[in-house]
Amino acid sequence: MNLKKALAIGIFMGVAGQATAETTLRVASWLPPTHPQNAVVWPTWSKWVEEATEGRVKVAVEYGMGHPKTMFEIVEDGVADASFSYHGYVPGRFKLTQVVEQPLLGVNAEAASVAHWKIHQKYFTQANEHEGLEVIGLFTHGPGQIHLADPVSSLADLKGKKIRLGGGIQGEIGHRMGVTAVGAPAPKVYEMMQQGVIDGVFIPMGEQKSLRLKEVAKNVIALPGGMYLGSFSMFMNPDFLADLDPKDREAILNVSGEKLSAMAGKAWDAGDAEGLAAAQEAGVNITMVKDGDALSTEFANLAKGMDENFYAAAADRKVDGKAALSELREIARSYK
Structure with missing residues (x-):
């Protein structure tokens, strides 16, 4: 060669x-x-x-x-x-x-x-x-819901309870409810619930299965549309x-x-659908709140003014928060 x-x-x-x-x-x-x-x-x-x-x-x-x-x-x-x-x-x-x-x-x-x-x-x-x-x-x-060790009859009953919060808007919601916020990554929630370190967590329904919360958080308040999205x-x-x-x-x-x-x-x-099914099969006490129910009205009143807080935060970034939020709602609610 x-x-x-x-x-x-x-x-x-x-x-x-x-x-x-x-x-x-x-x-x-x-x-x-x-x-x-x-x-x-x-x-x-x-x-x-x-x-x-x-x-x-x-x-x-x-x-x-x-x-x-x-x-x-x-x-x-x-x-x-x-x-x-x-x-x-x-x-x-x-x-x-x-x-x-x-x-x-x-x-x-x-x-x-x-x-x-x-x-x-x-x-x-x-x-x-x-x-x-x-x-x-x-x-x-999916929609963030309330997962608890013990049942409550109103959102006011959450005052003073130790609730794991992941930050973001749920932190403001927890503040308005008067809960004692506990920070931790989601994978730690099962252990914290099991040991009684926290009384509950704000998190979507899917974690009843994926994080096995059905074993430790036997009471869920499921608000229509949830409290927030993460x-x-x-x-x-x-x-x-x-x-x-x-x-x-x-x-x-x-x-x-x-x-x-x-x-x-x-x-x-x-995952949320699977979590709901797993929770129901495990006998979790799930309160499915409907629009117009007392709990739903209580939450709507609690959430008043939060849009304006976002507008102010967006203005710090030189962004039109009102236009962005309005358009996001329009896109999301018309999505097929």
Whole structure:
């Protein structure tokens, strides 16, 4: 074999090797593997990514990488390539994302998540609250409800009770109810309830199953539309994206955004349905409140003025909060 031919073969093999090389996109997750985020959302997106990049990018979910509030920094620093987290875990950094958490929206997580993404893209990107990250999806959990060890007959009965709150709007709701707020990541709630550290938690119905609350929180007040929705983002390291072949980078972004947001919201809705069924099967005492009931009216009165609080917070970011919230409600309530 002459030198010219050997060089040609070497170049060909190098190009072929690059064409078939796989890149692993490492996702840090902090919820248990059985949770819908890990059992449905990430696997579905992983399949989309692999198909869109023709197998050149594969997704691997990794666990035990820290508190959920640290996920933003973990991804920004490149310790992981992607993750998700709850905005309320980082008070002060995220104000605009509370637009979707406001009480009385009255829709499911899928509708809210689509509206969340659209409003973020239209109104909030310039505020750069996710600085250092590439936001690939925004979603909410389902309606936040009241899960308790012991029953209550009114919201006023919650005054002084130790309630785990995750931050964001639920913190303001808890303050208005006069509860004693206890902070902790969601995966710690079961242990805290079991040990009597807390009397209850504000959290969606799905956690009756995914976090096994049906064993320790045997009383639930389910308000119509819930008390609030919890805002989450899914995000990637911009340097990781920049290092990809442009066509793979575009492919990943094309299967993210609104499409990913809707899928995540839908998965969390399905988790709520499973949680309700699991709670009913376990004999949990569930008070299904209807519009116009005393508890519903009590909550509506308690929530008065919260819109105006958001407008003020948005103004600090130089954003028209009133227009953003009005449009979000319109998009979410008309979503089909």
